[in-house]
């Protein structure tokens with residue numbers, strides 16, 4: 405992406421050779437013949453330069469106010485002024501804005517070098533802002549850890565796509581599988597990495613506000629629209645807009661989005677001017693958009709437009725062997741955050757982690773590890789707080805086709821078979837003092853054995869205990885386990 409320079413030069417300037425010289429450089433120049441024209445370009449047409457060069461004689465109060473307005477609207481970019489004599493208070497305000505002020509006599513070469521430095525400074529400041537806004541997201545390809553074929557292939561596809569100048573990309577995948585994470589990696593390593601990465605979750609915004617969030621609005625264009633607002637499409641200019649949960653976008657906004665993608669321009673809500681943008685759109689959904697198209701809930705034309713490139717983020721259950729890398733990484737991350745210094749992961753934790761089917765994918769894993777690290781003692785991950793069996797029972801009832809793939813064959817568990825039994829066979833206790841804790845314990849173990857047809861490994865996983873603990877309690881409660889016990 406070429407950097408862009410807004411060059412404000414009025415007719416009184418003596419440096420007429422400057423514009424053609426700048427236009428020959430390796431950046432895009434837009435000329436404004438007055439400060440008012442520059443303000444209009446930015447306010448009405450959403451123009452977002454990386455640097456602004458000002459060559460205007462005798463800046464007056466109104467012009468300086470307009471420059472300050474531009475600064476408020478744009479946020480991150482740098483100014484270069486060709487210095488003129490100004491009254492002290494006005495000079496102070498120009499100093500506040502300046503990245504550099506250059507004094508006469510000017511050399512075109514020096515001006516160009518300064519402009520290039522200003523652009524570089526803008527790029528760096530943008531990156532830092534992006535990094536601190538999402539510092540939890542590491543955005544290198546290596547942040548997708550793992551050596552399984554599934555994960556290697558996913559990394560390879562991302563690396564390949566990051567170098568393709570695509571205008572749209574559809575990211576499919578289950579909830580929490582890392583669609584946002586993959587989108588961030590693609591942007592941060594892609595051709596638009598020096599520009600903004602803006603995220604919009606269509607499900608998190610009230611339906612009636614989706615349009616104005618996306619396209620912006622003019623003051624008073626609808627009840628509650630107080631001032632003028634630059635939409636996310638405009639804010640993402642030259643960069644990437646990531647539309648998460650796009651299946652939740654209202655149909656009429658879908659139509660306007662399609663038009664904006666095709667024409668690379670749009671109008672703010674209540675606006676009269678067309679605003680040109682050059683934005684790469686990533687869209688993600690964990691819904692079946694194809695089915696939504698059939699049901700008339702998603703526009704077919706937009707679906708095809710977004711699907712020019714598509715990727716599928718794999719579910720965690722397809723690369724469970726990589727838990728051996730993912731878990732230590734997350735444990736050390738949360739140890740560092742909490743100051744807990746967890747240095748070992750007990751076998752019983754591994755048994756649970758590997759046997760589980762992970763319907764909530766990496767997000768669920770993160771949450772389980774965070775909980776267990778925070779409640780760990782003596783430097784050991786607290787396996788009791790993984791709480792996987794309980795969530796497994798609730799979450800996986802809807803997933804009859806799910807398969808389990810453990811690296812340790814002994815730990816494999818046929819979750820689905822056992823779940824169907826649990827669904828019809830819920831265990832409830834009345835907490836009225838009529839049962840002792842020991843009696844409840846005995847009944848839980850009996851139930852787990854019944855569900856797993858006396859398979860001790862599977863029963864131990866269901867109750868989050870080790871096989872040794874379970875065997876000890878079976879003896880203690882004098883429970884009968886048949887020939888099938890493991």
Ligand SMILES: Nc1ncnc2c1ncn2[C@@H]1O[C@H](COP(=O)(O)OP(=O)(O)OP(=O)(O)O)[C@@H](O)[C@H]1O
Pocket residue numbers: 540541547548549577578579580581582583584585586648649688690766767770
């Ligand atoms: N490979 C990975 N390594 C480490 N953390 C990851 C990885 N993939 C995803 N995560 C983390 O898991 C969590 C969920 O990821 P993300 O938000 O990208 O999922 P998603 O598929 O976009 O979720 P949703 O369907 O809810 O939009 C985030 O905290 C993210 O940082």
